[in-house]
Amino acid sequence: MMNGKQRIVSALNREPVDRTPVWFMRQAGRHLPEYRALAAEHSFWERCKDIDLCTTITMQPIHRYKSIDAAIIFSDILTPLPALGYDVEYGGGIRIDPFAFDDVDDWTTFSARKHAPWAADGLRAIGEEHQDIARLGFVGCPWTTSMYLMAGGTGDKEFQQTRATVYSNQEQSMRVLLTVAEAIGDLLADQVNHGGADAVQMFDTWAGLLNESDYRRFAKPATERAIEVFRNKANRQIPLIHYAKGSSHLHEEIRSLDIDAISLDWRDDLKTNRTLYGDAFAFQGNLDPSRMHGSPQAAQAAARRVLNDAGDKPGHIFNLGHGFAPGAQIDCVEAVLRTVTGE
Ligand code: CP3
Secondary structure: OOOOOHHHHHHHOOOOOOOOEEEOOOOOOOOHHHHHHHHOOHHHHHHOOOOOHHHHHHHHHHHHHOOOOEEOOOOOOOHHHHOOOEEEEEEOOOOEEEOHHHHHHOOOOOHHHHOHHHHHHHHHHHHHOOOEEEEEEEOOOHHHHHHHHOOOOOOHHHHHHHHHHHHHHHHHHHHHHHHHHHHHHHHEEEEEEEEOOOOEEOOOOOOOOHHHHHHEEEHHHHHHHHHHHHHHOOOOOOOOOOOOOOOOEEEEEEOOOOEEEOOOOOEEEEEEEHHHHOOOOOOEEEEEEHHOOHHHHHHHHHHHHHHHHHHHOOOEEEEOOOOOOOOOOOHHHHHHHHHOOOO
């Protein structure tokens, strides 16, 4: 029998596995009572920075759901921002210190080791105790990270005001995006070099707000730069997974990035993607996360359809089409896992 690490790494390399590997975006978080208990006692930043809390939280879904194959480090896409001069406050939305274009002149050169070592430290500590599970690092893509930064937090609906600012200040915005890209590439490489991550994921949650030409103009060059920095700094070749919510209109562009796997939104067609592009990319996904809020039977039926759509060809990792919401039901998660593992 393969272990979780072997399953995840093999699937990312499009090699055969003994069963479909599985993990869930936002698996460590508010849907778990054991997480909520720690969250009641410790601030979000404490949960990220305190290595015992961070590793405990990262491992909570692994311990509860025995068949999850990967541990994604407990952290957040906004953890590099304080080093650039912006405090980030969590709780009932996100609040970030005000941003101005001129700030960029004063940004220090970001070093994950120096400024935001927690994710890599946590990954490393987990690796010392658990060799049989895949360890995943992550960052937000420059576009999504910069949306929160420029909006001063959670933002207005679909970042309309923030996108308008970008469209009206294109060169200054590109400078922000490309500078954030340097930080993000370094942060991701640290999770491999120091942390020993087996694979990494880049989240571009808000790329789907852009049409194709604006994606090509703003978000894509910054993601390309972040990947380039990451690949140059990482001390080994490592599978890179890309996720962008609601981005089917951008997939042609996304497929031209230097990535190994695409994590699909639940509205993307897994079967078509696997058929057309399954020889070039591994695919992750793509159960509708709302399936975790209904009956376990309905969740299982939907999970079975995802597995059918994925087919038998190597290179599929079961996941959600976006992260768990706090209301995800544990009995649904367990039922889905039984379907995936065939127990
Ligand atoms: O997947 C995991 O289990 C690892 C942990 C993880 C978190 N954030 C922890 C977290 C991951 C992978 C993220 C990524 C992230 N953060 C993304 C990309 C993925 C996605 O969901 O689209 C984005 C856009 C963010 C930004 C962010 N951080 C938001 C919108 C929020 C919620 C703010 C609110 O309304 O409270 C956060 C906070 C956050 N990050 C929480 C968790 C578990 C919830 C806050 C809490 O538990 O106190």
